[in-house]
Amino acid sequence: MIDTKKRIVVLLGPPGAGKGTQAAYIKERFHIPHISTGEILRDNIDKGTPLGIEANKFMHKGDLVPDDLVFDMLKDRVQQNDCAHGALLDGFPRNDDQAEMFFNMEYVSTNAKVSAILIDIPDEEVIKRLSNRRYCPSCKSIYNLIHKVPKKKVGNAFICDNCGTELIIRDDDKVETIKNRLKVFHNTAGPLIDYFNKKNVLYKVSGMTSLEDVFKQIVKILE
Numbered sequence: 001m002i003d004t005k006k007r008i009v010v011l012l013g014p015p016g017a018g019k020g021t022q023a024a025y026i027k028e029r030f031h032i033p034h035i036s037t038g039e040i041l042r043d044n045i046d047k048g049t050p051l052g053i054e055a056n057k058f059m060h061k062g063d064l065v066p067d068d069l070v071f072d073m074l075k076d077r078v079q080q081n082d083c084a085h086g087a088l089l090d091g092f093p094r095n096d097d098q099a100e101m102f103f104n105m106e107y108v109s110t111n112a113k114v115s116a117i118l119i120d121i122p123d124e125e126v127i128k129r130l131s132n133r134r135y136c137p138s139c140k141s142i143y144n145l146i147h148k149v150p151k152k153k154v155g156n157a158f159i160c161d162n163c164g165t166e167l168i169i170r171d172d173d174k175v176e177t178i179k180n181r182l183k184v185f186h187n188t189a190g191p192l193i194d195y196f197n198k199k200n201v202l203y204k205v206s207g208m209t210s211l212e213d214v215f216k217q218i219v220k221i222l223e
């Protein structure tokens with residue numbers, strides 16, 4: 001048995017908060033696997049496990065996979081050796097109902113320290129960051145008109161540095177879509193954040209600084 005507590009990390013934050021980058025940093029620094037519900041779902045479906053077959057039925061109809069099914073897959077996943085010292089969870093728990101299931105898991109309730117880290121960014125900043133993204137439909141390069149500006153512009157159109165294709169704004173990065181995603185985020189994450197707060201495991205970091213600085217704040221919490 002290990003005598004140090006498992007590190008269980010839940011990353012929270014609106015779209016554009018840089019969760020993906022921080023997840024990669026955390027994984028490397030603390031040697032814990034990054035477990036996303038999307039991935040374990042695909043994995044179970046690809047391997048044709050009983051849970052995967054069951055989940056596929058819902059997805060086939062265009063329905064959301066029910067919480068308890070996702071939860072069963074997660075329970076399987078954390079049994080694997082690489083989770084012995086902890087795990088970084090991505091996409092679970094998603095709401096306060098799932099949070100209760102999460103805290104009831106033996107993996108979480110025994111010998112573990114849970115840290116729910118909220119990367120805090122005002123809505124206006126999210127809109128500013130995402131709406132300035134530009135995308136190359138041909139080589140898939142991503143630019144940002146604030147900090148990764150394409151060199152060439154023809155008329156109103158920016159041109160890909162890489163391959164010379166005219167850049168586009170993806171639907172996900174259109175202001176109306178961003179506002180909708182923010183609304184969804186606040187509706188679902190609000191109660192979840194309250195839940196973590198009540199359990200005394202919520203930590204807020206400011207997302208208004210550089211990626212490196214956000215990570216420094218996270219390291220202080222996790223060390």
Ligand SMILES: [Zn+2]
Nearest residue numbers: 136139160163
């Ligand atoms: Zn390109």
